[in-house]
Amino acid sequence: MNIRKLEKKAGQLRLDVLDMVFNSKAGHIGGSFSGMDILVALYYYLMDVGKILRSDPDRDRFVLSKGHCAEALYAVLADQGFFTKDELRTFTHFGTRLAEHPTRDIPGIEIATGALGHGLSVGIGMALFLRADRVPAHVYVLMGDGEQAEGSVWEAAMAAAKFGLANLTAIIDRNRLQISGCTEDVMPVGNLEEKYRAFGWQALVCDGHDFSQLIPALATRVPDRPVVVIAETIKGRGSKVMENIAEWHHQIPTATEYQTIKADLEKMIQEVSP
Amino acid sequence: MSKVSCRKAFSARLTELAREDQSIFVLATDSRGSVTIGGFAAEHPDRFIECGIAEQNAVAIAAGLAKSGKTVFVTGPACFLAARAFEQVKIDVAYNKTNVKVIGVSSGVSYGPLGGTHTSTHDYAGMRALPNLTVLAPSDNVQAASLTEYLVRTNGPAYMRMGRGDVEGIYRDGEQFNVGVAKEVNKGSDITIIACGETVWHALQAAGKLEKDAISARVLDMFTIKPLDEAAVRQAARETRAIITLEEHSLFGGLGEAVAHIVVTSATPVPMRIIGFPDEELLVGRSAELFAHYGLSADNVVAAAKDLLEV
CATH class of the missing domain: 3.40.50.970 (Thiamin diphosphate (ThDP)-binding fold, Pyr/PP domains)
Structure with missing residues (x-):
């Protein structure tokens, strides 16, 4: 595993996201930046992207349950050749398929998402299919921490444990902020590790920006048991302008902020030791 | 059956x-x-x-x-x-x-x-x-x-x-259905009753009663609520003098409104009556009791038909 390469890639993709958000004056940049390293770990290390590109039946499946961070996934998919990078410029424009939440017919998107609390259940359905047809592939579902307030998440948490889905990994982008403020003020999600464990899951906590922790956590498999990775992250990770500020859930950078964020990201990329 | x-x-x-x-x-x-x-x-x-x-x-x-x-x-x-x-x-x-x-x-x-x-x-x-x-x-x-x-x-x-x-059985074994195409379960030329689900049987009973009064009622089983058979509705508006809809649903947003949407935009709009549940909390009771109380019944359809046809 070349961690430096992954770090560099995550920085470059954040720059793509910044351009999309700045040019389209739309998007959810804070959560896209907090979750970017998770996406990079999956799409540049853990999943066989060739199989996903070919829509092979035995491809790994990824569901972006926190669909509002679509631009992060679009940047990854364009970079991996699912569609052209030029198309990123259409983000949220009239008639585009690149809506602020993933739509159905985009190459590489398994299912349209956007209303929170659906993705884990959909992932269970996919994992049940893979198991029924004895397909050796894995399902990854990325959720937000604010999303944990949706009751349907816990219906799914119960069901995944009941079905003993060893081929399912839930990931929680634990940046501790949501649109109105701190998750613990808006609706305390509490100790997610203990909660999922009590529901019958294998629960792991790791630094969501440290690939040396993130990758082993995401690669963890336990017989007859789903795994949840609680990735401790920083909202707006990559620029001091945004980090840990709730407003950056979906704030659009001004021209000055854009330049500062860009410079911060470029510095971050440069600082990745060769 | x-x-x-x-x-x-x-x-x-x-x-x-x-x-x-x-x-x-x-x-x-x-x-x-x-x-x-x-x-x-x-x-x-x-x-x-x-x-x-x-x-x-x-x-x-x-x-x-x-x-x-x-x-x-x-x-x-x-x-x-x-x-x-x-x-x-x-x-x-x-x-x-x-x-x-x-x-x-x-x-x-x-x-x-x-x-x-x-x-x-x-x-x-x-x-x-x-x-x-x-x-x-x-x-x-x-x-x-x-x-x-x-x-x-x-x-x-x-x-x-x-x-x-x-x-109650409506169809014989082996009957064929095309989704999106209404099933005409009774031929008629004076009025059309459009029903779906359990109300089809009541519509047929109404047609039988109307026949005794020399009123010829067409009954359409609109088992596909969507996509609605617009052609059958337009044809009913063209060939019969009035349309009654009958459904086990609120008067709001159901079969009746779907049919009315077609009727009002047809070249030959006809008077309509929409029968279903009113916009209020329903009384407690068995299905048959509620059907009877709220007029999802042959007798109510007959009365509505006579009223619409002014006979």
Whole structure:
């Protein structure tokens, strides 16, 4: 595993996201930046992207349950050749398929998402299919921490444990902020590790920006048991302008902020030791 | 013609079809008894998934399964599937065009004695408004079995609602149905009665009574609520002098409004009467009692017909 390469890639993709958000004056940049390293770990290390590109039946499946961070996934998919990078410029424009939440017919998107609390259940359905047809592939579902307030998440948490889905990994982008403020003020999600464990899951906590922790956590498999990775992250990770500020859930950078964020990201990329 | 409930006809045919078609999966929501799907569960345990009392989760799981090529029937009382899981139906099923068949049983006022929590007199309105979704309401066991076969053979999202009780037979075994095409169950030239689900039988009774008074009533079984057979409605507006709709649903947003939408835009609009449940909390009672009380009855249709035709 070349961690430096992954770090560099995550920085470059954040720059793509910044351009999309700045040019389209739309998007959810804070959560896209907090979750970017998770996406990079999956799409540049853990999943066989060739199989996903070919829509092979035995491809790994990824569901972006926190669909509002679509631009992060679009940047990854364009970079991996699912569609052209030029198309990123259409983000949220009239008639585009690149809506602020993933739509159905985009190459590489398994299912349209956007209303929170659906993705884990959909992932269970996919994992049940893979198991029924004895397909050796894995399902990854990325959720937000604010999303944990949706009751349907816990219906799914119960069901995944009941079905003993060893081929399912839930990931929680634990940046501790949501649109109105701190998750613990808006609706305390509490100790997610203990909660999922009590529901019958294998629960792991790791630094969501440290690939040396993130990758082993995401690669963890336990017989007859789903795994949840609680990735401790920083909202707006990559620029001091945004980090840990709730407003950056979906704030659009001004021209000055854009330049500062860009410079911060470029510095971050440069600082990745060769 | 036998008197069998639609849900039993659905379950029996689905269990039968699943012997050949290995892609059929059934999801239940602690509802195998109410859906009468226990036979399927016993015969195909690997393709029966019990999701517990969690309708939202069940519908989304169905979508995930269907995304990989399965034909998935997610089953439970219509009052829960069409309300609590509505967002999952909207997004995971309809918006994502997944091959999920949402099967709501004991629909309408089948659960009338259970009170207002358990009625589903809103489901046509909600489901009709979702793009990509086919909406079906069989009127008897023969049609329910036939539509079940249709759902298995076609790829795409659908909602089918069926009542709980045994219903009078309308069709002979082997009768063919085309989804999207109304079934004319009685020929007539003075007035048209358009019904669906359990009200078709009442419409037929009304037509029989009207015939004794020399009024010729056409009866259309509009078992496909969506896509609605617009041609049949326009033809009724052209060839008969008035239209009555009869449905086990709120007056708001159901069959009546769907038909009226076509009638008012037709070249030959005709007077209409929409019969269904009023916009108020319904009284508690058995299905037959509620039908009678709120005028979902042959006698009320006859009175409405005479009023419309001024005879």
